[in-house]
Structures are given as structure tokens and as C-alpha cells.
Amino acid sequence: MRVLHVITGLDAGGAEHQLRLLLPRLPVECEVVTLSHPGVVAGAIRAGGTVVHELTMRGNRDVTVVPRLVRLIRRGGFDLVHTHLYRACVYGRVAARLAGVPAVATEHSLGDGVIEGHRTSAGVRALYLTTERLGRMTIAVSGAVTGRLLAWGVPAHRITVIPNGIDPGEFRFDPRLRDATRAELGVTPDVPVVGAVGRMVAGKRFDLLVQALPALPGTVLLLVGGGPAVPALRACATRLGVADRVIITGETAGTREWYCAMDLFVSPSPRETFGLTVLEALASGLPAVYACCPALDDVPAGGSWRRIDRPAALPGALAAGLDRGGARLPVPAVVGHYDIARAARSVADLYQRIAPRVGEGIAP
Structure with a gap:
């Protein structure tokens, strides 16, 4: 049929x-x-x-x-x-x-x-x-x-x-892919990378990540995606003096290599219908910080993820997440559920x- x-x-x-x-x-x-x-x-x-x-x-x-x-x-x-x-x-x-x-x-x-x-x-x-x-x-x-x-x-x-x-295998961490992607971006292995994935629109609040960057010296922000908010995000980064530490990839067909390059994943959007990107990050063994992820609402809190209730808490949550030193975590069981x-x-x-x-x- x-x-x-x-x-x-x-x-x-x-x-x-x-x-x-x-x-x-x-x-x-x-x-x-x-x-x-x-x-x-x-x-x-x-x-x-x-x-x-x-x-x-x-x-x-x-x-x-x-x-x-x-x-x-x-x-x-x-x-x-x-x-x-x-x-x-x-x-x-x-x-x-x-x-x-x-x-x-x-x-x-x-x-x-x-x-x-x-x-x-x-x-x-x-x-x-x-x-x-x-x-x-x-x-x-x-x-x-x-x-x-x-x-x-x-x-x-x-x-x-x-x-x-999601297809968990599509996001499996590969250290060689991490090294290759970072080399392509000009990011050395020792530099901490905070990342986010999604369409660059105002409602996703990626601007909160740019605004948090001055409190994270030496950290690179990797924004994966494209959209109408890109010029505003670049202008915000320039105004705050962190433009050299913000990378925006533009629209991309795949995301595995970008997750591999990250040390911490963040979803600052206050409104989500599901929260796919958080699950994708967890499938890559990343710790995740998010404002809204209905997929995890009924799941007991785990060591891989942390929810923030207000934007003011974001810089502290990012600093705490980067304290892990970029080590990959076991993929949580919730990934298999979805x-x-x-x-x-x-x-x-x-x-x-x-x-x-x-x-x-x-x-x-």
C-alpha cells in the first residue's frame, strides 16, 4: 500500500x-x-x-x-x-x-x-x-x-x-571524528566547546548562550544550524567581545560530527514540543543542560542532564557542566526508549x- x-x-x-x-x-x-x-x-x-x-x-x-x-x-x-x-x-x-x-x-x-x-x-x-x-x-x-x-x-x-x-547509532561518539571536526574548525583538543543545535530563530534563545560566554573564558560556542537570527547573534557576539569564540555552521544535513566536537550540549529554548536535540546529545555521550525537554519530563533525573528554570542560572550550569573535562558519559537508558x-x-x-x-x- x-x-x-x-x-x-x-x-x-x-x-x-x-x-x-x-x-x-x-x-x-x-x-x-x-x-x-x-x-x-x-x-x-x-x-x-x-x-x-x-x-x-x-x-x-x-x-x-x-x-x-x-x-x-x-x-x-x-x-x-x-x-x-x-x-x-x-x-x-x-x-x-x-x-x-x-x-x-x-x-x-x-x-x-x-x-x-x-x-x-x-x-x-x-x-x-x-x-x-x-x-x-x-x-x-x-x-x-x-x-x-x-x-x-x-x-x-x-x-x-x-x-x-532517534537512531542512537547515528550519534555514536567517534574520537577520530571529534579530532577531524575540531581540526576543521580550528579548535585545539584542549579547548572546551559548548554546543547547541537547531534553527537559528529568536524563540530558541541562542542569544542567552552568547551572553553567557564572557563568563566562560577560553570556551568556544558552537552553534549548529542556520536561520534569520544569525546576524543578530553575530552582532551580539561582537558587542560582547567574544566573536572570535562563536562558530555558527549554517544549515547542515548531518549533526554527528558536531556533537562529537562538543564537550557540553545546551538547549536554552524555553518552549519545546519534544526536545530531540537533547536526546541526540545524550546518545553521543554528552552531558546536557536544557530549559525545556518534554521527552525527559517523566524520566527520573540522571547524571547526564540538568534542567535550568531561569536564564540567570545558565552561566553557572555551563561552568558546572564543563568541569567534567569533556569526558564522554555512558549513553543513558532513556535514549533506547526513544x-x-x-x-x-x-x-x-x-x-x-x-x-x-x-x-x-x-x-x-
């Missing part, structure tokens, strides 16, 4: 990489359509053997994408549509209904008062709820997202929790319940 994944864009981001990981592990035939920005993740998905279609929209209100999606669904003989991210969920559910096939959605990015980093409005919420009724089920990536969906008015029986997953293979099995089971023909041949 055939499933069409519809996603807003394929730039480097958590939802995009999650789709990349999921596709080769689903026991059904999949293709992907992106409605904008066929970035580095599109290339990675194609390299894995999955077809990626590009139906570039001229803007958020380009309704001509609906008939184009309908034609693609019918021409491809798809049995189910799986949507990801707000714009794709809105237009993808409408197109699936018009094409006569069921739709499911994964809610990756609904935060407290924000969705995909933008403030929610009454109009956004109304459109979300109206089109939600056209689908069969919404997958929430965490209990926190479930709570927000319920607060918005999505019925409980139309929500199921399937946590995000293995992507487990998530893929749960998604496949959902497909089978919603469109039984999709589940034919799926092993129990």
Missing part, C-alpha cells in the same frame, strides 16, 4: 529530520511532497531512495496547491495521506478529503501560544480545528502536545501519542487501524 507524506518544507529542522528517519522504517511504500523550501533534508530523503515531489506554494494563501495535491494523490494511487507541520496539515487534509482517502497528521510544533515559532491567533486556531475534522487522527509527539491539542478543542478520541524517535524503530512500529499500527489495506503484510 502507498502513503503520501505532505510536509510544509524540508529545510533542516526537527520535524523534517524526524520524517527522514521514519520513512525507511515504515513497512509501506512512501513518497513525500514538500510545499516549500526543498532544502538539505529533501536531498537526504532522496538519497535514501524515497521520491520527493515539489509543489512550491507562492505563499501561505496559495490555494492552488489543493487541486495540485488532489491530482498527485489520485495519480499516485495513494491509500493514505500523512501530513506534517501547520501549512501541510491545513492543505493536505483538505486535499485528502477531496481525493477520497483518509488522512492522519503529526503535530510536531504546537507550543504554548505558538506554533512553528509564530504566535497563534484566533484565525490560526479556527483554521486548524476546521481542517482537523477532515482527518482521522492527530499524532501528538509528547504528552505536552496532547495537552495543548485538548486545550484547543481537539477531541481526545482523535489524538494518539507517538513520541518522536528509538526510532519503536516510533515507526506505532505509526505503522496506526496506519493499519485507519486504512486496513495499508497494513496488509505488516508483521505484528
Whole structure:
């Protein structure tokens, strides 16, 4: 059976990489359509053997994408549509209904008062709820997202929790890769490196890390990713006199080498729907400091991670984390709990319940 994944864009981001990981592990035939920005993740998905279609929209209100999606669904003989991210969920559910096939959605990015980093409005919420009724089920990536969906008015029986997953082997620490990456960056083995990974947008609060750097003499800050906040981050570093100790990689398809180069991982974002990058860092044996990580909310605190409740505590937490001297830690058991293979099995089971023909041949 055939499933069409519809996603807003394929730039480097958590939802995009999650789709990349999921596709080769689903026991059904999949293709992907992106409605904008066929970035580095599109290339990675194609390299894995999955077809990626590009139906570039001229803007958020380009309704001509609906008939184009309908034609693609019918021409491809798809049995189910799986949507990801707000714009794709809105237009993808409408197109699936018009094409006569069921739709499911994964809610990756609904935060407290924000969705995909933008403030929610009454109009956004109304459109979300109206089109939600056209689908069969919404997958929430965490209990926190479930709570927000319920607060918005999505019925409980139309929500199921399937946590995000990672491929632990993709982030396994390699000392040779560490040395090579540091050499490429011009960072000597003895220099402590604090790192963060994500899209460089204001809401992620990477500026807090730049502001903390003067209190950490001799430490390099490695920011992995790109985005509109990069100029502001560089300006902040220059103003504080630490520009020579801040490295911003720009958008990148892979992150393993960057984690290997770090000594401490930090996620300063106060709003996260899951916290994938924290788990990726733990899989690399890094100690982690974070402001929000729903994936760890129900897990007893471990020696590998520490939560900070206020920005003022960040410099002290970073100094304490660097006291470890860069030694790698054992990978905690929670990483295995969020293995992507487990998530893929749960998604496949959902497909089978919603469109039984999709589940034919799926092993129990």
C-alpha cells in the first residue's frame, strides 16, 4: 500500500529530520511532497531512495496547491495521506478529503501560544480545528502536545501519542571524528566547546548562550544550524567581545560530527514540543543542560542532564557542566526508549487501524 507524506518544507529542522528517519522504517511504500523550501533534508530523503515531489506554494494563501495535491494523490494511487507541520496539515487534509482517502497528521510544533515559532491567533486556531475534522487522527509527539491539542478543542478520541524517535547509532561518539571536526574548525583538543543545535530563530534563545560566554573564558560556542537570527547573534557576539569564540555552521544535513566536537550540549529554548536535540546529545555521550525537554519530563533525573528554570542560572550550569573535562558519559537508558524503530512500529499500527489495506503484510 502507498502513503503520501505532505510536509510544509524540508529545510533542516526537527520535524523534517524526524520524517527522514521514519520513512525507511515504515513497512509501506512512501513518497513525500514538500510545499516549500526543498532544502538539505529533501536531498537526504532522496538519497535514501524515497521520491520527493515539489509543489512550491507562492505563499501561505496559495490555494492552488489543493487541486495540485488532489491530482498527485489520485495519480499516485495513494491509500493514505500523512501530513506534517501547520501549512501541510491545513492543505493536505483538505486535499485528502477531496481525493477520497483518509488522512492522519503529526503535530510536531504546537507550543504554548505558538506554533512553528509564530504566535497563534484566533484565525490560526479556527483554521486548524476546521481542517482537523477532515482527518482521522492527530499524532501528538509528547504528552505536552496532547495537552495543548485538548486545550484547543481537539477531541481526545482523535489524538494518539507517538513520541518522536532517534537512531542512537547515528550519534555514536567517534574520537577520530571529534579530532577531524575540531581540526576543521580550528579548535585545539584542549579547548572546551559548548554546543547547541537547531534553527537559528529568536524563540530558541541562542542569544542567552552568547551572553553567557564572557563568563566562560577560553570556551568556544558552537552553534549548529542556520536561520534569520544569525546576524543578530553575530552582532551580539561582537558587542560582547567574544566573536572570535562563536562558530555558527549554517544549515547542515548531518549533526554527528558536531556533537562529537562538543564537550557540553545546551538547549536554552524555553518552549519545546519534544526536545530531540537533547536526546541526540545524550546518545553521543554528552552531558546536557536544557530549559525545556518534554521527552525527559517523566524520566527520573540522571547524571547526564540538568534542567535550568531561569536564564540567570545558565552561566553557572555551563561552568558546572564543563568541569567534567569533556569526558564522554555512558549513553543513558532513556535514549533506547526513544528509538526510532519503536516510533515507526506505532505509526505503522496506526496506519493499519485507519486504512486496513495499508497494513496488509505488516508483521505484528
